[in-house]
Amino acid sequence: MLRQYELVERVKAYDPDADEALLNRAYVYTVQKHGSQKRASGDPYFSHPVEVAGLMTDLKLDQETIVTALLHDTVEDTLATIEDIEKNFGPDVAKLVDGVTKLSKIEQLAENERVAENLRKFFLAMSEDIRVLLVKLGDRLHNMRTLHFIKSPEKRKRIARETMDIYAPLAERVGMYEYMREMQLLAFEQLEPEAYATITGRLEQIRSSEGGQVDAIALKIKQALAAAGMKVEVWGREKHPYSIWKKMAERHVSFEQITDIMAFRVLAESVGDCYSALGVLHQAWQFVPGRFKDYISTPKTNGYRSLHTSLIFENSMRVEVQIRTREMHRLNEFGLAAHWAYKQGDKPDGQVGWLRDLIEIVDSSHDAEELLEHTRLAIYQDRIFAFTPKGALFQLPKGATPVDFAFAVHTDLGAHTVGAKINGRHMPLRTPLNNGDVVEIIKGANAEPQLSWLAFVVTGKARASIRRSVRAKERAEVVTIGRELFNQIAERLPAKVGKKAIASAAERLDLEDEEDLMYAIGAAKVDDREVMEALVPGSTVDLPDEPTQARAISIKGLTPGMGFTLAECCHPVPGDRIVGLRRKGEGVEVHAIDCMELANGVDADWIDLSWGERSQGAVGRLRVVLYHRLGTLAEMAGIFAKNRANVITLEQTELDDPFHTYEVDMEVQDLAHLTRIVSALRASDAVAEAERI
Structure with a gap:
């Protein structure tokens, strides 16, 4: 664990103007507040926030972020309050601590509800200050490093699954690849222990049997580039175990069939040298067609920039090579966090495009399940690049269609889409886009999203927007039906009802307003008697019990006292010829004689039945x-x-x-x-x- 003076020295090393007194106060505060609390490992609890603060110093983040890391668990796990934090450390730190705390207050909720609510609070907090996410990612990474101390296997797997599903993808989306890889590796070990052991064991065998092959290939790459007059750094490594396992699963191949297990990085002096190095390598060794990606001219959404290529080395061995400048490498490994380094004058506000989309998805989602589905669509998936006719570039998931493209450009454009041209040709809206396609969206003034689009759109933003529009339209239609039915109900009342009575009725039925009342009537959420009583209390006292009268169903041919149900498949009504199906231990199910279910053959006793004389409803x-x-x-x-x-x-x-x-x-x-x-x-x-x- 970092000692107090060590933490301060780390910050002062990259930010000589940092407030040393503030950092010392925060360190002492977290030690005092957490007191004798222990972690599952047996270590003092305050070792955790101190280590998270250490992770933030590795990223060279500003002093407010370091202090937030030190204090991030005090409000949740001690008697400290946000007011205490603001009084002692100022409003900026208090706001950041509050943001991180809100993300931690939902661990006791049910699985999907908890995960979805986590996402909701994440994105709203991130929209105000991205440093909330950076601290939370550091918090999760350190928790994953100590996960093996937790005794409950179920709890370890739950935390690992949440890390794999949410935190690792979010680390990738803000470009923090080092965090992403380590989180995936630690989660993979818990979720697939046998696969983890097998793959890491095979990688160890390769290392021991082939000796310094990685170093030898790195040296040959460096020599080839040096011969061309280029000054570069080159190093190599085996691919990440989780990455190998994922490829095995996606391609349905064995470990032996994975050809590009080794990956190499080339750091060049300039962008021009990156492209020159690519040319030298492609001349020295054959490259694998379809495996070249230029993320320098078209960076990933998170700002990642690099050239990727795969080469066929000696003995038909495939290796992946990534070529970038040193500055690109720094930004690629730590992403958005690198922009928050103390020396950056213009700090980003976190409102990057994908984050705006996530906020919109939060607002559009109907429930926890839907939010989770849409958000996973938004933070996962490999990307393709497509252009507007004016040359604006948009990144989309593989399999995206013109409708996804339209919603990516603007929600209003997606909502009014009626057609599309791809590379100048009219194409169906369900056509999957390819890299480099030029997409022109054709609008209609009165067009609106279609329910059928949900069968082919792949982006979370498109699905959320379509569902929101369809729900709004369906609601309007149900409200129209509700008004018709309301008029019938009102005619049966002893007095005319006005706006005031309708408002009072909505309140009595725990509904928001008149429209909510009409929707409840149209959707059959309230029955006639409830509405009448809410409009004119006491008006139903002398009315006969209509529901009982209306549903006076009697069946002839049954043993007295035998229960029955009307089949949902054919909905028999009095006047239909009917038959009963009796299964052991169950009541009789009544079907219309021409029900298709009967034609399929059923394992039950048949009973000849008929309707009672006064059956109705x-x-x-x-x-x-x-x-x-x-x-x-x-x-x-x-x-x-x-x-x-x-x-x-x-x-x-x-x-x-x-x-x-x-x-x-x-x-x-x-x-x-x-x-x-x-x-x-x-x-x-x-x-x-x-x-x-």
């Missing part, structure tokens, strides 16, 4: 295809209302302009009632098709 299901025009949904709702059909659920199942398809479950009296409704729907100009399911 069964649920019928319809499939209705509406024309996509203003008012068609309201007209359908009007038909249901005129025929006194109580809608239970309404779900939009397809959206394929100019048609919208819905499945509707409704209470009907009998088959004749259902048939009249279908006939009325088919007679309407708003309806393209209507059929019973």
Whole structure:
């Protein structure tokens, strides 16, 4: 563990103007506050924040970040408060500590909820100050280094999985490759211990059997470049064990079939020397087609710049070579953290493009699961490059389509997309883009995102935006139905209701406002009696119990007391010829005689059944295809209302302009009632098709 004077000396070494008193106060404060607390390793707890602060000094970060690292667990794990931090160390440090603390308060939540909420708070905190992420990444890296001290295998795996799914990709997205590689290696050891042991063992065998082969190849590369008059540094290493395992899994190959296990780095004096070195190496050894990548002219989203190529060395051995300048190497290994070094006058505000996209995804996501899905899409995946007609460059995941491209350019452009040209040719919107494609998006003034796009878009931003738009449209349509049904309910009340009564009714039902009330009615979240009572308290006292009357289903042919259910597959209604299926230990399931499920063959006893004399209130299901025009949904709702059909659920199942398809479950009296409704729907100009399911 770093001693107090050692930590201060580290900071002063790269920032002579650092406030030594501030650093000393923070060190003493964390030691005092954590007191006798112990870690799983048995070490004093304060050793952890001190080591995290040491990691921040390796990155040469400013003194506020070092102090934040020292204090990052005090509010969470001691009696200290944010107010105490602000009083002793100032508002800037307090804000940073608060940001890191918020990320740590959700460890007790359920798995997906916790991970998703972690992401949400991460991105919101990062949007204000990227140093919050840098400290949190240092915190996670040190925790991973000591993970083996935790006794519970389940807890170790949970932490390792979270590291692999979130923290390592985020380290990669801000260009901190050293952190990313070490996190992946430590997580890999916990998640796949057998694979980890096998691959590291094989790498050790290669090292011992082939001796100094890596050094020998590095020397030959350096000699070839020196002969061309170039002054370079060259070194090599075996590929990362997790990287090898990932390639084995993706390519479905064995360890022996991985050809490019060795990787070499060449540090040149200038950008021009990088390209010159590439030419020399391609002349000296054959390069592998399709394996060359120029990240100098087109850097990665995180700012990573380098030339990558694969060479076929002696004995058909493939090796990967990365060529970059020394400055590129510094920025590549520590990424955004390198920009925060004390000597950088203009510090970035963290609002890089991918982070803005993540913030938008947070705002668009419907629930924890959806947020997690969209965010993983945004922080994973290999990239391709595509251009606008004016030459603007956009990076997208492999498999991205023109719709993904449109949303990457601007959310509004994506929402109004109607077509696309790829390299000057009209192409379907589902066409996957290739590296270097020029994409022109064709807009429509009244266009809107289509539900069918979700079948082919691959970016989290596109999926989140489409789902948000479709949900808003569906909500508006359900609200329209709710208003129709509300008017019917209001007619049955003893008095007219105005805006004030509607607002009061929404409040009584724990709903936000009038629109929320109409949506609840349209979506069958509240029944008629609840709405009537909320509008005019006491108005339902003398009413008969409608739900019981409406659902008075009786079946003949059953043993007295035997339970039954109406089958969900065919939704039989009084008037249908019915049959019962009885399985051992279960009640009887009632089917229409022409149900397709019966034709498939069933392992059950068949019982001949018929409807009771006064059966009514069964649920019928319809499939209705509406024309996509203003008012068609309201007209359908009007038909249901005129025929006194109580809608239970309404779900939009397809959206394929100019048609919208819905499945509707409704209470009907009998088959004749259902048939009249279908006939009325088919007679309407708003309806393209209507059929019973």
